[in-house]
Amino acid sequence: MQILKKVNLCIDLINRIAKYDKMKRVCVIAFGGGVVGDLAGFVAAVYKRGVPYVQLPTTLLAQADSAIGGKVAVDLKIGKNLVGAFYQPGLVISEIDFLSTLPGxxxxxxxxxxxxxxxxxxxxxxxxxxxxxxxxxxxxxxxxxxxxxxxxxxxxxxxxxxxxxxxxxxxxxxxxxxxxxxxxxxxxxxxxxxxxxxxxxxxxxxxxxxxxxxxxxxxxxxxxxxxxxxxxxxxxxxxxxxxxxxxxxxxxxxxxxxxxxxxxxxxxxxxxxxxxxxxxxxxxxxxxxxxxxxxxx
Ligand SMILES: NC(=O)c1ccc[n+]([C@@H]2O[C@H](COP(=O)([O-])OP(=O)(O)OC[C@H]3O[C@@H](n4cnc5c(N)ncnc54)[C@H](O)[C@@H]3O)[C@@H](O)[C@H]2O)c1
Ligand SMILES: [Zn+2]
CATH class of the missing domain: 1.20.1090.10 (Dehydroquinate synthase-like - alpha domain)
Known part of the structure; x- marks a missing residue:
């Protein structure tokens, strides 16, 4: 499934988290490629001015690069990564076994x-x-x-x-x-x-x-x-x-x-x-x- 870092999707996720978050402590887990990492990291950065999050990257690009460094963002129609933040994950876990299903x-x-x-x-x-x-x-x-x-x-x-x-x-x-x-x-x-x-x-x-x-x-x-x-x-x-x-x-x-x-x-x-x-x-x-x-x- 192709997921895009759309701002609408980000608002939808924030709404869903807010509905779930009744006195619970929220921690976001970004489980996927760089798109999921950037999107989930951005949600974690802005929800309640920041909740903890973990990067669990599943693509080689995300493991070697995008999951590290805390640049999180979503895209606008007029350009990529135009809405973003610097927000470091508490933890990055790069499990090499996840890569076994990755297309060439x-x-x-x-x-x-x-x-x-x-x-x-x-x-x-x-x-x-x-x-x-x-x-x-x-x-x-x-x-x-x-x-x-x-x-x-x-x-x-x-x-x-x-x-x-x-x-x-x-x-x-x-x-x-x-x-x-x-x-x-x-x-x-x-x-x-x-x-x-x-x-x-x-x-x-x-x-x-x-x-x-x-x-x-x-x-x-x-x-x-x-x-x-x-x-x-x-x-x-x-x-x-x-x-x-x-x-x-x-x-x-x-x-x-x-x-x-x-x-x-x-x-x-x-x-x-x-x-x-x-x-x-x-x-x-x-x-x-x-x-x-x-x-x-
Ligand atoms: N934050 C940063 O510093 C930074 C750096 C580089 C790139 N990026 C961003 O990362 C994004 C690209 O990330 P990407 O290359 O990981 O692409 P992606 O997240 O779109 O993943 C590529 C495809 O692989 C699939 N996939 C993910 N894990 C899989 C697995 N284990 N097995 C099989 N399929 C799998 C996904 O569903 C998707 O279709 C871009 O949006 C780019 O802007 C961010
Ligand atoms: Zn790059």
Whole structure:
């Protein structure tokens, strides 16, 4: 069943909880993927100005990423995650056994975020994914346990330094997300690309900007692109218009002081937040991902 993070659904849930909550103490359990986690976490944040909640993520993406960090939100018709809060769960329990029923496309979406963690802060994790990609795709428990734990630790340590996303430290988690979100917007969230697939394309675009800006070497870029492709993730948005993606990226909330902001890899395991990338460079990167050819690949 496809659940969406709609504001109406959130109001409906709050009403149901209020009816049940006659002198009882309420604790919300977010049992599901990232959509359920964001929605249930938001309900917990606003009901009675906050009740405790637990994240029990059941997708690889939610276990490795979205269940941690306390960003909770629902979507509006005009944009994703526009109504939200920072609200930490009391506990996150990532049970690897839940992943055994996950469809391949969802597994790959989770792997996209895990590759992101390797690139932004852990060359060892990146190397592990390279060596064990087939095991991960086959849902090997030990391999999954390793990558979920390592990704969770990286996310938790970044969030601990900048919980409310005000210092620019948490921004590194947005590697691949500037163009990735624009890709999602350009498809009208039709499901053409899942979130993980869109950020895979976004990481390819960010890499191209990094190479063009002299920050990332060709061979390091090739290694990242190869791993994304090897995981069965898209690195091109062939059927989308470059102009549409460019227009969507301009509306991104990651713009700061009127300047664009990109998280660009310097090498595997280290990224840099760069502001004010020239329009020409961004357009070139988007043209490349739409054209189906990236240098060095
Ligand atoms: N809060 C954050 O920091 C953060 C970070 C990244 C993404 N997100 C949000 O997370 C959402 C995406 O999360 P997602 O990728 O988990 O998608 P999802 O929650 O839509 O789950 C994907 C699909 O898998 C199904 N599913 C869930 N668990 C399953 C299981 N164990 N076996 C079989 N099927 C299962 C779901 O019913 C759904 O159809 C987006 O809304 C995104 O904005 C939030
Ligand atoms: Zn993401």
């Amino acid at each position: 496309r969802q597994v790959r979406a989770g792997i996209a975020e895990i590759i992101k963690y390797g690139v932004i802060g852990d060359a060892g994790l990146f190397g592990f994914i390279e060596k064990n990609i087939q095991k991960l795709l086959r849902l090997d428990k030990k391999a999954l346990e390793f990558v979920v734990e390592r990704s969770s630790r990286i996310k938790a340590s970044v969030v601990a330094k900048d919980e409310r996303d005000t210092l620019g430290i948490r921004a590194v988690l947005n590697y691949g997300h500037t163009i990735g979100h624009a890709v999602e917007t350009a498809t009208g969230y039709s499901g053409t690309y899942s979130h993980g697939e869109a950020i895979s394309i976004g990481m390819a675009a960010a890499n191209h900007i990094a190479v063009e800006s002299g920050l990332l070497s060709g061979p390091q870029n090739t290694r990242i692109i190869k791993l994304l492709s090897g995981a069965g993730l898209p690195v091109f948005a062939k059927r989308l218009s470059a102009a549409g993606i460019y227009a969507a990226h301009l509306r991104d909330k990651k713009f700061i002081h009127g300047k664009n902001r990109f998280v660009l890899p310097i090498k595997i395991g280290k990224v840099k937040v760069v502001e004010g990338i020239p329009e020409k460079t961004i357009r070139k990167a988007i043209n490349l991902i739409c054209g189906g050819r990236i240098d060095g690949h």
